Amino acid sequence: MTMADRIPAPAAQPRADAPETARLGFRLTLPAQILVLFISVFPLLMQLYISLTDWSPLAGVSWPHAWEYWNSFANYTDILGDGRLWSALWRTALVIMVCVPVEFLLGLALATLFVDDFPGKRVAYSVLIMPMMVVPAVAGYMFFMLFQSGGPVNDILSWFTPEPVTLAWLSDPTLALVAVMAADIWQWTPLMFLILLAGLVGVPDDQLKAAALLGASPWARFRTIVIPRMKTIIVIALSIRVIEAFKIFDTLYIMTGGGPGVATETISVYIYKITTQDLIWGYVAAIALFILIALSVAAVWAMKRMAK
Amino acid sequence: MNRSPVFEVFRYAAILIALAITLVPILWMVSMAFKPVAEWQATGAALTWVPRTPTLDNFRFLFGQSGSDLIVALDRTAGKPILSSLLSASVGTLIAMSAGTAAAYGLSRFGSGANLPLALIQLRLFPPMAVMIPVMIMWAFLGLMDTWWGLALIYGIVTLPFAFWLMKTFFDDMPKEIEEAALVEGCSRWRVFTRVTLPMMAAPLAAAALFVFILNWSDYLIALLLTTREWVTIPVYMASLSSSMTGQLYGAKAALGLIAAVPPVILGVMIQKHLVRGLTFGALKQ
Numbered sequence: 001m002t003m004a005d006r007i008p009a010p011a012a013q014p015r016a017d018a019p020e021t022a023r024l025g026f027r028l029t030l031p032a033q034i035l036v037l038f039i040s041v042f043p044l045l046m047q048l049y050i051s052l053t054d055w056s057p058l059a060g061v062s063w064p065h066a067w068e069y070w071n072s073f074a075n076y077t078d079i080l081g082d083g084r085l086w087s088a089l090w091r092t093a094l095v096i097m098v099c100v101p102v103e104f105l106l107g108l109a110l111a112t113l114f115v116d117d118f119p120g121k122r123v124a125y126s127v128l129i130m131p132m133m134v135v136p137a138v139a140g141y142m143f144f145m146l147f148q149s150g151g152p153v154n155d156i157l158s159w160f161t162p163e164p165v166t167l168a169w170l171s172d173p174t175l176a177l178v179a180v181m182a183a184d185i186w187q188w189t190p191l192m193f194l195i196l197l198a199g200l201v202g203v204p205d206d207q208l209k210a211a212a213l214l215g216a217s218p219w220a221r222f223r224t225i226v227i228p229r230m231k232t233i234i235v236i237a238l239s240i241r242v243i244e245a246f247k248i249f250d251t252l253y254i255m256t257g258g259g260p261g262v263a264t265e266t267i268s269v270y271i272y273k274i275t276t277q278d279l280i281w282g283y284v285a286a287i288a289l290f291i292l293i294a295l296s297v298a299a300v301w302a303m304k305r306m307a308k
Numbered sequence: 309m310n311r312s313p314v315f316e317v318f319r320y321a322a323i324l325i326a327l328a329i330t331l332v333p334i335l336w337m338v339s340m341a342f343k344p345v346a347e348w349q350a351t352g353a354a355l356t357w358v359p360r361t362p363t364l365d366n367f368r369f370l371f372g373q374s375g376s377d378l379i380v381a382l383d384r385t386a387g388k389p390i391l392s393s394l395l396s397a398s399v400g401t402l403i404a405m406s407a408g409t410a411a412a413y414g415l416s417r418f419g420s421g422a423n424l425p426l427a428l429i430q431l432r433l434f435p436p437m438a439v440m441i442p443v444m445i446m447w448a449f450l451g452l453m454d455t456w457w458g459l460a461l462i463y464g465i466v467t468l469p470f471a472f473w474l475m476k477t478f479f480d481d482m483p484k485e486i487e488e489a490a491l492v493e494g495c496s497r498w499r500v501f502t503r504v505t506l507p508m509m510a511a512p513l514a515a516a517a518l519f520v521f522i523l524n525w526s527d528y529l530i531a532l533l534l535t536t537r538e539w540v541t542i543p544v545y546m547a548s549l550s551s552s553m554t555g556q557l558y559g560a561k562a563a564l565g566l567i568a569a570v571p572p573v574i575l576g577v578m579i580q581k582h583l584v585r586g587l588t589f590g591a592l593k594q
Binding site: 020021022024025026027028029031032033035036038039040042043044046047050063109110113118124125126127128129130131132133134135136137138139141142143145146148150151152155156186190191194195198199232233236237240243246247249250253254267268271272275276281284285288289291292295296299 | 316319320322323326327329330331332333334336337340349350355357403406407408410411413414415417418419420421424427428430431432433434435436437438439440441442443445446464465468472496497498501522525526528529532533542543546547558561562565568569572573575576577580583584587588591592
């Protein structure tokens, strides 16, 4: 303890301790600032440098000497002609465009059922939010088992068909994509449910009752009272899921490894593979920077749109 | 509001279907974890939803006791990967919570670090895969590859945004009168923070820490790239439980999956009233 701590400070005037608070505020935020700098500025500069070379970890020289493999902007022009990259990006977009709306609609439908009290609500709620707490890699393994050709999914489907169903889910290009999306929807619909329910509960009951008394149909009440009040929440829920779905890796990689062939290869899987198998790190750095820049532009654009 | 009986029937039917879809994948893994080898791959008419002869062999196998029907023996047991997951996730949580809580207080009370909210959101926006090359080079240079402490450091950074945003909203919501009273009593700002504010925030701190722990515990991609053998975590180890020789060790993997899935599900149910706040960076409260 220092002397200053023992001597009672003069009665707290907002201005009197301004230097002390500024100093303390700086010290409190310093560790977080250092961690952010440590993971952003230096790695980005390193990435930019490597992306201008053909350097790889097998090159025989350490990365500061990557200039020996200088190739100007060849990596960046390669990006334009990289069909596998563009189809991985398209596939990622497809996953987002299918999964996020389905998760949203299912989550919203479930949430509307949970606004009023009913017996067993707490238990049902606790069970329904479980999937999003399952480790994604484990969820991937669960669905890997479920979608085996002799597995439970085909078994359940066989209850409804005359012949036993023996679809080879994970080795058919189209079905594998469906299976991977099903796993994502299973795991993340609860997130939508949770967030949207929190929003629905906040919609004032008296307005809804008044509208009902005036003869508004349930759909009209939903559209004119509930939706406008939920706008921010809906935007937040959708943004979070779009951002996270863009990163999709764990469940998918465990289920299919991006296969068969490249049928379920999303952008993270593609970058992972060329990082660990092809080891062309100069090119990977260029792709990574390209993605970072594209995402930043998209984020700024989206934020401006939302601000309007 | 009064609802018609038709609506009630519909509601229960819909919820029951949702519950069934939620539970089938989980229950299938639980069932598989207790199945003997002979039942792992039973298909068609032989497919069993409940193990015919339940056994703990899969769990014994994971911890190195053979003598079951499994021909292969593991060259490494599940003990160390479990330890690795526990250590890296807990110390990562400690790093994220310490830096995050301090910074959140600094911003909430003194307006310091105004750049942090946006910087940390950006950190969350980018796919980890897009920054892993520099991280792998740095980690190799710092001797952090294939260590639990190297994982803990990156986990601390990756989950810092959640720790920071959660604690910021908790501090913003806290009434300032008590802190002001302590200041008038003559406490320094630092003492107010450590002796008054933090003890009052014990419950939110614990909830935020559990939330961050679940996130760290759930990682697969980062551990896949930063650990190779000594300190692989549970998900990485799990993926290694199959080879061309042995094929998929279904039951053993399910048993390990069960071990990995139980802590976060229990913790998550414990902190469920804070989940919305955590998942939306504090933008929404329940």
